[in-house]
Amino acid sequence: MIEIKNINKTYGSGETAFSALKGVSFTIRDGEFVAIMGPSGSGKSTLMHILGCLDTPTSGTYFLDGKDVSKFSDEELADIRKDKIGFVFQSFNLLPRTTVLRNVMLPLVYAGVEGDERERRAKEALTSAGLSETHYNHHSNEISGGQIQRVAIARALVNEPTLILADEPTGNLDTKTGEIVLETFEKLNKEKGRTIILITHELGVAEHARRVITIKDGVIVSDRSTSKTK
Amino acid sequence: MKIIDVLQETYTALSANKVRSGLTVLGIVIGISSVIAMVSIGAGASNSISSNIQALGSNLIMVTPGAQRGQGFGVSLGRGGAKTLTLSDADAIRTLQNVNAVAEEVSGRYQVTAKGTNTNTTVDGVTSSYPEIRNVTIDQGSFISDSQNESSSKVAVIGPTVVTDLFGDTALPADAVGQIIRIKGMEFKVIGVTVSKGGSGFNNQDDMIYVPTKSAQRFLSGNQYLTSIDIEATNSNVMTQLQTDITDILLARHKISDSTQADFSVLNQNDIISSASSITNTLTYLLAAVAGISLIVGGIGIMNMMLTTVTERTREIGLRKAIGAKKSDISKQFLIEAIILTLVGGAGGIILGWLIAFLVNWSGLITTSVSWGSVILAFGVSAFIGVIFGYYPARRAAGLNPIDALRYE
Numbered sequence: 128m129i130e131i132k133n134i135n136k137t138y139g140s141g142e143t144a145f146s147a148l149k150g151v152s153f154t155i156r157d158g159e160f161v162a163i164m165g166p167s168g169s170g171k172s173t174l175m176h177i178l179g180c181l182d183t184p185t186s187g188t189y190f191l192d193g194k195d196v197s198k199f200s201d202e203e204l205a206d207i208r209k210d211k212i213g214f215v216f217q218s219f220n221l222l223p224r225t226t227v228l229r230n231v232m233l234p235l236v237y238a239g240v241e242g243d244e245r246e247r248r249a250k251e252a253l254t255s256a257g258l259s260e261t262h263y264n265h266h267s268n269e270i271s272g273g274q275i276q277r278v279a280i281a282r283a284l285v286n287e288p289t290l291i292l293a294d295e296p297t298g299n300l301d302t303k304t305g306e307i308v309l310e311t312f313e314k315l316n317k318e319k320g321r322t323i324i325l326i327t328h329e330l331g332v333a334e335h336a337r338r339v340i341t342i343k344d345g346v347i348v349s350d351r352s353t354s355k356t357k
Numbered sequence: 358m359k360i361i362d363v364l365q366e367t368y369t370a371l372s373a374n375k376v377r378s379g380l381t382v383l384g385i386v387i388g389i390s391s392v393i394a395m396v397s398i399g400a401g402a403s404n405s406i407s408s409n410i411q412a413l414g415s416n417l418i419m420v421t422p423g424a425q426r427g428q429g430f431g432v433s434l435g436r437g438g439a440k441t442l443t444l445s446d447a448d449a450i451r452t453l454q455n456v457n458a459v460a461e462e463v464s465g466r467y468q469v470t471a472k473g474t475n476t477n478t479t480v481d482g483v484t485s486s487y488p489e490i491r492n493v494t495i496d497q498g499s500f501i502s503d504s505q506n507e508s509s510s511k512v513a514v515i516g517p518t519v520v521t522d523l524f525g526d527t528a529l530p531a532d533a534v535g536q537i538i539r540i541k542g543m544e545f546k547v548i549g550v551t552v553s554k555g556g557s558g559f560n561n562q563d564d565m566i567y568v569p570t571k572s573a574q575r576f577l578s579g580n581q582y583l584t585s586i587d588i589e590a591t592n593s594n595v596m597t598q599l600q601t602d603i604t605d606i607l608l609a610r611h612k613i614s615d616s617t618q619a620d621f622s623v624l625n626q627n628d629i630i631s632s633a634s635s636i637t638n639t640l641t642y643l644l645a646a647v648a649g650i651s652l653i654v655g656g657i658g659i660m661n662m663m664l665t666t667v668t669e670r671t672r673e674i675g676l677r678k679a680i681g682a683k684k685s686d687i688s689k690q691f692l693i694e695a696i697i698l699t700l701v702g703g704a705g706g707i708i709l710g711w712l713i714a715f716l717v718n719w720s721g722l723i724t725t726s727v728s729w730g731s732v733i734l735a736f737g738v739s740a741f742i743g744v745i746f747g748y749y750p751a752r753r754a755a756g757l758n759p760i761d762a763l764r765y766e
C-alpha cells in the first residue's frame with residue numbers, strides 16, 4: 128500500500144529554486160490500477176520517481192507497505208527497488224548493444240537469482256508482455272519502439288514486483304500498438320493483482336485505468352474513478 | 358551480486374562497446390610498448406658503446422700528434438692532424454718502465470682495388486706488436502712480422518669486410534690470402550685476414566687493411582711521421598704513471614718546457630672509457646626522459662578513455678541502479694572492467710614492446726635488451742592509471758541518485 132502525505136519536491140535552491148510538487152497527498156491500495164494525468168511539466172515524472180524510490184522528496188512522508196521510505200538511505204532504496212518495484216521509463220529504457228533477453232534478466236542478476244531460473248523467468252515475463260521468441264536475441268536497436276516498450280514491461284515484471292510504474296509507456300507508439308501494451312497492463316492488474324501506476328497525458332490512455340489522478344503545476348486537481356471501476 | 362555475475366556483466370558490457378574497449382586497450386598497449394622498446398634500445402646502445410671501447414684493447418695508452426686540448430677534444434682531433442711524432446719517439450717510449458709493447462701507426466684512407474672491384478678504406482701502417490695491444494686476432498694466414506716491417510715489404514693483412522668488398526660477398530677469408538691488391542695504385546700481397554670484431558658504424562674495426570709501418574711511410578704517406586703510437590702498459594695500476602712518463606719524455610725530446618704547449622696528446626684508455634660512459638649516461642637519461650614522456654602521454658590517453666567511458670555510461674549506470682543495482686554492484690563492475698582492460702592492454706603492450714625490441718635486434722642496428730625494470734614500471738604505471746581512472750569516476754557516478762544519472766548528458 129502506498130500512502131503519501133504532503134509531498135514537496137523542490138529542484139535547485141535560492142533564486143533558481145523550482146517547486147515541482149507542492150503538497151501532494153494520496154493513498155493507493157494494493158491491486159489498484161491508477162493513471163496519473165496532467166499537462167507537460169506538471170510534475171508527473173517527478174512524482175513517479177519519488178513513488179518508485181528513485182528520488183527522495185524534499186519534505187513530506189511516504190509510507191510503502193507501512194515503512195517510511197522518504198528517509199531511507201541509498202542502499203535501502205536500492206533494495207526496495209530491487210524487490211518491490213518495476214519501472215517502464217519515458218525514454219532510455221534498455222541497455223544499448225545488449226540483447227533483449229539479457230536486458231530482461233538484468234534485475235534478476237542484481238537480485239541474485241540463479242542462471243537457469245533467471246532465463247526461465249525472463250522468458251516467462253517476455254511471453255506475458257507479448258513479445259515473440261524470435262526477438263529474444265535481438266539487440267535493443269534491432270527492434271521497434273513498441274517492442275522496446277514491451278521488453279521494458281517484461282523487465283519491469285520479471286522480479287514479480289508488487290508495484291509497477293510506467294511513465295508514458297505508449298507515448299511513442301501508434302494507437303494500435305499502444306492498445307496492445309495497455310491491455311498487457313490490464314491483464315497484469317486483473318490476473319496477477321499487481322498495483323499499476325501509469326503516467327499519461329492522453330485521456331484515452333487514462334481510461335484503461337480504474338482511477339485517474341490529475342495534477343497540474345505540482346498540485347492534485349482531481350482524483351476520480353473511471354468507467355472501468357467495478 | 359555474485360562474482361561470476363559481475364564477470365559476466367563486465368564481459369557483456371565490454372563486448373557491447375568493442376570500439377571503445379579496443380581504443381582503451383590500444384592506448385595502454387602504445388604507452389607500455391613504447392616505454393619497453395625505448396628502454397631496451399637505450400640499454401642496447403649503451404652496451405654496444407662500451408663493448409666497442411673494450412674492443413680497442415686493454416691497458417692502452419695512445420699518443421697522437423697535435424695539441425692537447427683537454428680530455429674530450431683529444432679524441433676528436435684527427436689522427437695525423439699534425440706531423441710531430443717519429444719512429445725515434447716510439448723507440449724512446451719503448452725504453453720506459455712498465456711498457457709491455459709499443460706499436461707505431463701510420464694511418465690514412467686510400468682507394469684499394471683488386472681485380473676490377475674497388476673500395477675506399479682505412480689503411481693502417483702497424484708493427485708486429487699491434488695485434489697484442491689492440492686485441493686483433495688473425496683468422497687466416499699470419500700478421501705482419503718485424504722483418505717485413507724492416508724491409509718495407511708490400512704485404513697486407515685485411516679485415517673480413519674488406520674481403521667481401523674486394524672479392525665478393527661469397528668470398529671466404531682463406532680465398533683472400535695470397536691475392537694481390539692495389540693500395541694507392543701499388544701492389545700489396547695479402548698475407549692474412551683478421552677475425553671479425555663485429556664493430557659497427559663510426560668504428561668498424563673489420564673494415565681495415567694493415568700494412569707494415571715502414572711500408573706505409575714509404576709508399577703511402579710518403580714521409581717519416583707517425584699518426585699515432587699505441588702503448589700497452591704492463592698493468593692497469595701503472596697507467597697514470599706511464600702516461601706522465603710518456604708526456605715527460607716526449608716534451609724533453611721535442612724541447613718543449615711548457616706542458617700546455619705540447620705538440621702531441623697522450624690519451625689513457627681510462628679517459629676514453631670515462632668520457633664514453635658520460636656519453637652513455639647522458640644517452641640513458643635522454644631515453645629515460647623520452648620513455649617517461651611517452652608513459653605520461655599514454656597515461657593521459659588511458660585516463661581520457663576511462664573518463665569518457667564513464668561519462669558516456671552514466672545513463673547506463675542510472676538505469677542499472679533503477680532496476681535494483683547497488684552502488685557496490687556498479688563499482689565492482691567498473692573496477693573489474695578497468696582491471697581487465699589494463700591487463701589485456703598491459704599484456705599486449707609487453708608483447709608489442711618485446712616484438713619491437715626483437716625486430717630492432719634482428720635488423721642488426723642495435724643489440725637490444727629488454728629490462729624487467731622497464732616492463733614492471735610501464736605496466737605498473739598504466740595499470741595504476743587505468744584502475745584509478747576507470748574506478749573512481751564510476752564510483753562517483755554510482756553514488757548519484759538514479760534519476761540524476763539517467764538525466765546525465
Ligand SMILES: Nc1ncnc2c1ncn2[C@@H]1O[C@H](COP(=O)(O)OP(=O)(O)OP(=O)(O)O)[C@@H](O)[C@H]1O
Nearest residue numbers: 138139145147166167168169170171172173174328
Ligand atoms: N532535475 C531537475 N532540475 C530542475 N528542474 C526540474 C528537474 N526535473 C524536473 N524539473 C522541473 O520540474 C517540473 C516537472 O517536471 P516533470 O518531469 O515531473 O514533468 P512531467 O509532468 O513529467 O512532464 P512531461 O509530461 O513533459 O514528461 C518541470 O517544470 C521541470 O522543468
Ligand SMILES: [Mg+2]
Nearest residue numbers: 171172217294
Ligand atoms: Mg515526464
